[in-house]
Amino acid sequence: MKLPKVVTIAGSDPSGGAGIQADLKVLTQFGVYGGAAVTALTRQTSAGVLGLFPLPAEWVLEQVRDVLWDLRPPVVKTGMLQQPGVIGGLGRLWGEYVREYGKTGAHVPYISPSAEPVPSAPVLVVDPVLSSGTGVSLLAGGGLEAFREDLLPVTTVLTPNVPEAEALTGIAIRDSDDMVGAAERLLQFGVQWVLLKGGHLPEWEGVRIADLLISREERRWLWGQRVPGADLHGTGCSLASALAACLALGLPVPEAAARAVEWLRQRIGSPLFVGQGRGVVCQKLERQRE
Numbered sequence: 001m002k003l004p005k006v007v008t009i010a011g012s013d014p015s016g017g018a019g020i021q022a023d024l025k026v027l028t029q030f031g032v033y034g035g036a037a038v039t040a041l042t043r044q045t046s047a048g049v050l051g052l053f054p055l056p057a058e059w060v061l062e063q064v065r066d067v068l069w070d071l072r073p074p075v076v077k078t079g080m081l082q083q084p085g086v087i088g089g090l091g092r093l094w095g096e097y098v099r100e101y102g103k104t105g106a107h108v109p110y111i112s113p114s115a116e117p118v119p120s121a122p123v124l125v126v127d128p129v130l131s132s133g134t135g136v137s138l139l140a141g142g143g144l145e146a147f148r149e150d151l152l153p154v155t156t157v158l159t160p161n162v163p164e165a166e167a168l169t170g171i172a173i174r175d176s177d178d179m180v181g182a183a184e185r186l187l188q189f190g191v192q193w194v195l196l197k198g199g200h201l202p203e204w205e206g207v208r209i210a211d212l213l214i215s216r217e218e219r220r221w222l223w224g225q226r227v228p229g230a231d232l233h234g235t236g237c238s239l240a241s242a243l244a245a246c247l248a249l250g251l252p253v254p255e256a257a258a259r260a261v262e263w264l265r266q267r268i269g270s271p272l273f274v275g276q277g278r279g280v281v282c283q284k285l286e287r288q289r290e
């Protein structure tokens with residue numbers, strides 16, 4: 001059986017609640033090995049993003065190629081890609097990686113007979129980060145077009161929130177019917193599965209909350225209890241990483257999505273307040289100090 005591995009391609013959050021820091025912590029909690037290629041540095045605290053320093057696009061793509069060809073991860077997860085050159089370049093590189101993986105398979109050691117099998121073709125989970133929770137733009141001009149033209153056609157699972165789905169499709173989302181319409185439009189761009197998160201939907205500002213998981217063949221709503229007054233950062237990054245981890249452990253997309261959403265909602269109910277700002281969900285400490 002194969003060692004479960006995920007490579008995340010994302011930005012750095014020095015406060016540790018979002019970005020690659022959150023991704024690696026979540027992967028570790030699921031028992032999955034994590035590699036990370038960094039797209040940009042941020043100055044960021046638990047209260048918000050203060051600055052952004054993108055790395056040159058060619059350099060980001062070289063990092064990605066190096067680590068994919070070395071680790072051969074069955075699952076790759078993207079977070080803040082920030083530049084159209086990175087988004088477009090990754091779309092092209094992914095086709096090459098799929099062919100390479102098909103030739104040689106996952107290059108991984110035996111770990112245990114009880115481990116689940118890794119996917120036979122590599123899987124790409126794309127969290128289309130456009131801005132921080134506090135409204136700072138994390139995507140440069142031309143980024144939406146690059147997503148639509150180059151990355152969505154090769155995406156296995158896309159995990160937009162409501163504003164991201166609106167920006168990518170141009171469809172205003174006010175209720176659950178609009179969520180279905182926008183998710184179907186995203187499938188038309190070539191995405192295989194869409195997990196459209198409903199946290200921002202006014203319709204459900206009551207006790208319930210739902211995310212929509214949709215493919216060309218299936219549609220299901222993932223219902224849960226809304227935690228009142230949640231003021232958190234990094235929930236999107238943590239959810240996409242949990243989903244990537246479950247896929248690397250061999251779960252099919254519907255089961256992986258349900259398990260990741262369930263895991264996140266439990267965390268939203270007991271976040272860690274690590275600084276002066278919002279709480280985080282990517283880590284649970286065994287012993288919490290007062």
Ligand SMILES: Nc1ncnc2c1ncn2[C@@H]1O[C@H](COP(=O)(O)OP(=O)(O)OP(=O)(O)O)[C@@H](O)[C@H]1O
Nearest residue numbers: 133161197198199200225226227230234235236268
């Ligand atoms: N108050 C809440 N109580 C329970 N679950 C929630 C709550 N808010 C969001 N969620 C869940 O958290 C996940 C993330 O949803 P959301 O729509 O907020 O995404 P997001 O905007 O990418 O997150 P963030 O911007 O905080 O990183 C979804 O599974 C959603 O159902």
Ligand SMILES: Cc1ncc(COP(=O)(O)O)c(N)n1
Nearest residue numbers: 011012018019132133233234
């Ligand atoms: C490096 C990085 N990547 C992504 C986010 C989005 O996370 P959130 O929407 O929770 O602020 C972030 N703030 N920083």
